[in-house]
Amino acid sequence: MKILIFHIFIVIILCISGSYTDQCLDRIEAVKLTTSKECLSQLTKLCQQKDLLLSFWDSSSRQLHSGLMATNNEDLGNYDQCMSIDDADIKVKYCPFQWATQLPKNSLQEAVALVEEYNHFTPTKMLQLLQNDTFSNIVRFEDGGTEKITLIGSMCIPDGCTPDEFTAVFNPYILPVNYNVKDPTTNCFTKGAASKMSTFEIAATIGVCIPFLMVIACTAFHAWLHNKNAGEPHDFIKAFSVLHNGKKLIEISRGNPQQIQCIHGLRFLSMLWVVAGHTFASSEVLPHFNEKDVEQWRSHLYAQYILAGPYAVDTFFFLSGLLLAYGYMKQMTEVKATKQVKAIPLMILHRYLRLTPAAAALFFVSLSFLKAIGNGPLWIYMVDSINQPCRDYWWRYFFYIQNYSSEICYTQTWYLSADMQMFIVAPIVLIPAAIYYRRKLRLVVYALTALIVLCVGITIGVLYIVDDYKNDYDTHSRLSDYLVGIIGGILLHTCRTKAIKMKKVVNLAAWVVTLVVMLFLVLYLNDVLVNPTKDKTNLFYPIQRPIWCVCILWIVFACHHGYGGIMNKFLSIPCFQIGSKLSYSMYCVHAVVILYNVGSVRSYQFFNDYIILYILFGNIVVCLIVSTIWTLTFEAPMIILNKMLLGKLGSPKK
Incomplete structure (x- = not known):
C-alpha cells in the first residue's frame, strides 16, 4: 500500500x-x-x-x-x-x-x-x-x-x-x-473568523463581565473593611464578595444531626460519573487510529464504569426529590393546606431564581465570547452546532421546557428542565403528605408507591404504543425517581428524632441485597446496550430507574442512622461537602470544558482506557476550577440576593 x-x-x-x-x-x-x-x-x-x-x-x-x-x-x-x-x-x-x-x-x-x-x-x-x-x-x-x-x-x-x-x-x-x-x-x-463578534455577542460579553467586575469590586471593598477593622459590609456587598462566599464554600460541618452527610458524597460522586460519561461520549466521536478497538470497547463488561453513567442522573433526580420533601416536611407540617397552596408561586419563584443565574451565565457565555477563546478544525463547527438551538429556541431554555424538543441548547441542561417540571408538580403530593403523614404514614407511602407504579406503567405504555419513541430526556419516565426521593424525604423526616434499631444480620442482608441489585442493573445494562431488543428496551429502562433509586434510598437511610459502616465513612468524607456545593455549577459548565478539549483536536487520536482516564481526570480538575469561579460569581450571589428580595416565606429549605 x-x-x-x-x-x-x-x-x-x-x-x-x-x-x-x-x-x-x-x-x-x-x-x-x-x-x-x-x-x-x-x-x-x-x-x-x-x-x-x-x-x-x-x-x-x-x-x-x-x-x-x-x-x-x-x-x-x-x-x-x-x-x-x-x-x-x-x-x-x-x-x-x-x-x-x-x-x-x-x-x-x-x-x-x-x-x-x-x-x-x-x-x-x-x-x-x-x-x-x-x-x-x-x-x-x-x-x-x-x-x-x-x-x-x-x-x-x-x-x-x-x-x-x-x-x-x-x-x-x-x-x-x-x-x-x-x-x-x-x-x-x-x-480569524472565530475572533469576529457581532453586536449581540459584544453586548452579551459586556453583560457577562458585569458580575465579574462586581465580584472584584465587592471583594476589594470587603477586604478593605476587614483590614481596617471597620465591621461587616452590607449584605449586598457580601453577596458578591469572594471572602464571604469563599468562606461558606470551604466551610465543613461535622456532626450536625440536621444534615444528611452521606448525601454530599453521593451528589459529588454522581457528578464525577456524569463527567466521565460525557467525556467518553465526546471522545468516541473523534477520528481514531484504532477505530475497531473503540467499537469493541463498548461490549466489554468492565467498560460499564463509564457506560452506566445514566444511573448518576437517576441519583440526582432521587436526591432532588428527597431534599425537597425533607425540607418541605420541616417547614409545612404545621401550616394549613390553604396557606401551603398560596405559598406555591413563591416557592416556584425561589426555585427559578436559584437555578437560572448559573444556567443563564452558561447561555450568554456560549453565545458571546466562547467561540473566540478556542480554535481547531472542529471548534467553530462544534460551537455553532451548540449555539444554534440556543439562538433559535432560547425561550425553551429559560422556561425549562426544552427536554421535550429535539433541539436542545446544551444537551445536559435537559435535566434542569425535567427537574423544574417535577418541582412544579411536586406540591400535588407534598401538600397531602404534609397533612396526613403523621396520622397515616403508611397510607401516604402506599399512595406514593402506587404513583410510582403508575408512572412506570405509563412509560412502558408510551414506548409500546408510540412507534420509534426516542426521547431519552422526557420527564414522565424520570418521575418515578423523584417520587422515590419524596418517599425517602418523608421517612427521613419522620425518623429524624427516633433511634432506629436493626439487627446486624438484617443490616448485612440489606446491604448485600442492595449492592447485588445495583451490580446486576449495571451489568444487565451492558446486555441491553450490546444486544438490544424491543422488549428489553421497553421494559428494562422504565423499571430499572425506581429500583436503582430504592437502592440509593437504603444507602442514605442506613448511613444516616448509623448502619452504613465503611460506606458511610467514605460518603461522609469532609472534602465531599465542597464538591457537593460545586456540583450544580459543575453540571452547568462541564460540557464547555469537554467541548474545548474535543474542539481543539487536530488529528487522529489513539483510544484506550488509560488515555480516557487521563483525559477524564484532566476534565475533572478543570471543571472544579471553572465551577468554583462559576459558583462564586453567579450562583452564590443569587442565593443571598434571593433571600434579601423574597425572604424565606413559602420556600422549603434545601
Missing part, C-alpha cells in the same frame, strides 16, 4: 510539472461562466505560484493514506498549516468534512498485488503502467466489491472559492468525490 501511495504521488507531481503551465489558464477559462470573479482572480494567481498551490493541497486530506483498514477515516487534514498560509491577495478557508468517497476493498488488494510486480521501476515505466487497462481500472476503482472503505476528508482552499470551484481547476484527488455528504450544514470558515 505504501508503495502504491508513493508511486501515485510521484505520478501526480510529474503530471503537474509537465502540463501545469500550459493547461492551468485553459482550465480557468473553461469554468469562467460558473465561477465567481473573486475565485477566478485567486485561481489565476495560483497558476503563477506553484508553491502556494502546494500549500493548499498539502493542508487538505489525502484520499490514500496509511491505516485505511483501521481508522474511521474521518480526516481533518492539517488545520494549523492551512491557517498559517500567508498571502496578501489570497486568504485561506478551512472546510472540515467536505467530501467523501468509497474505495472497494478488493480493488485495493489487487492494486497492492499489481504494484508488487513492479517493485523496481522508473517514473517512465510508471507512466507506461498507468496506460495498462487493468491497472487503470483498479486505480479508478471501476471494478466493484461488496465491501467498501469510506473516506471523509477536509479541504484547505482560497476564501473566495467553494470546494467545487477550486477542484474544478485544481483537483488533488485521483478518485471522484462527493461534497457535503456527511453534513450539509457544515460550514467553511476563514482565518
